[in-house]
Amino acid sequence: MSMPPDATPHARPASTTGKPPSSAARYLFVFLLGLVLGVVAVVMLLRTLEARKTWQDHYPEAAMHLLSAHSAQLRDALQANRCAPTDVLPHLQAMRMLGNDLEPAFADLRDDTRFADHAGKFRGAIDSALASPPMNCAGLKATTDAIGEDCKACHRDFRG
Incomplete structure (x- = not known):
């Protein structure tokens, strides 16, 4: 069984020009x-370094975002002139629960007496709003102003 010379498996295909x-x-x-391949490797390396740099505790930031969202709802x-207790109490209760997380969220400030004082005043303002x-809308305005002043005082001292 002989194969024709142009069908051998090791034969190079002939180019159209013959070269x-x-x-x-x-x-x-x-x-x-x-x-x-170098560009792909550099992009992968840069993303890895960026992910390592941004890998941090998001607990403090998340707590502040939630508090901000509830105060925005208030x-x-x-x-909208929707100041009935049924509209307001869920947000105040959520803010009170988040107020319990202030010291654990900001562990580096936990031992600072000024921070503890601000957190206590914040919780106290919400406790008085929950008690009565x-x-x-006038009462809600007074409540949100009191809570906002507590927030501003803490941010003034600790956010720079």
């Missing part, structure tokens, strides 16, 4: 392939 491919084209292909209720809930 073998130049080595410059091969070098260019290998260079471009190396360039693409402001929106005030602007605001029944109208």
